[in-house]
Amino acid sequence: MDLTAALRSRRLVAIVRGDNPQAALDTVLTLVDEDITLVEISLSGQDALDVIAEARAALGPDAPLGAGTVLTSGDARAVQRAGADFVVTPALCEGITTAKELGLPVLAGVMTPSEIVAGLRLGADALKLFPAAQAGGLEYLRALRGPFPEVRFVPVGGVDAGVARDCLAAGATAVGVGSPLIGDAAAGGSLEALRARARAFVKAVAETEGEPR
Template sequence: MDLRAALTAHRLVAIVRGNDPDAALRTVLTLADEGIELIEVSLTGEGALTVVERARQTLGPDRPLGAGTVLTADDTRAAREAGADFVVTPALGEGAGAAVAAGLPVLAGVMTPTDIVTARGLGATALKIFPAAQAGGPAYLEALRGPFPHEPFVPVGGVDEAAAGAYLAAGATAVGVGSPLVGDAADGGSITGLRARARAFRAVVEEFTP
């Protein structure tokens, strides 16, 4: 898949992490049904690889589906075998390098200018500023865009609806959103609430969609 083009087109990556695999799968499918095109299943969730595999079977081969919190080469291999077609890492390390070597698009976690240069040399597709809120929020993104005006930045961590709009206005290619969007749905919570939050976030990002 062309991850950079998908990030530019859709502006939002939903991050699903839960303690109930059935609920997490239900969450992924509900988000897809609500038009959230880019969904990442964190490998730290219970039964995450099974969730990816079952979601892929239901969504079919053409729907983008990512695996997140990929740390090792084994994580990368397992994610690919389960059906993930992109990976997300919290930092630069073995998992990111293995994914690039395997031909998988990588949304690689960075924090500093040194990280950004390293990720670019590694061949990362896009750059996940993480944790974005603790790094300095939209102002930090604006500062990074001075020396790196063309890098595809995706802030993740503490991104609620207001922050999503602020990051996109500051030049983010997309935003990654976990609990402010997913809530407790992946642990068995309300699907009705999940649908409402998905629609609210879509309304925000659609203001910035080309």
């Protein structure tokens, strides 16, 4: 898949991790039904590889489907076998190199300028600015855009609908959202409440002014 084009087009990556595999799968399918079509299933969730495989079967071969918390070469190979077609890492790690060798695009986790440069050298397609809120949030993103105007940043961590709108307006290519969007749905919570949150995020993204980077 063309991850860069998908991030620029969709502008929102939903992060699903949960201790209930069926609820996690239902969460993924509900998000897609609500037009949040870039979804990352974290390997830190229970039976995550099975959830990825079942989501791939349910969504079909052409739907974008990501795997998160990919750290090792073994992780990268396992998520490809399960059906993921893009990889998300929390840091710079060997999973990036292996994923690229396998032909999987990568959203790589970084924080410092040195890590940004290293991530680009490793071939990351976009850079996950993590944990965004704890590192200064919007002002830090704006500061980074000075020396790195062409880098595709995706802030993750503490991003609610309002922060998502602000980050996108400040030059982020997309945002990654976990608990403010997912809530308790991946643990068996209300899917109707998830739908309401999903619609609020879709609306916030649609209201963002300016062209994506």
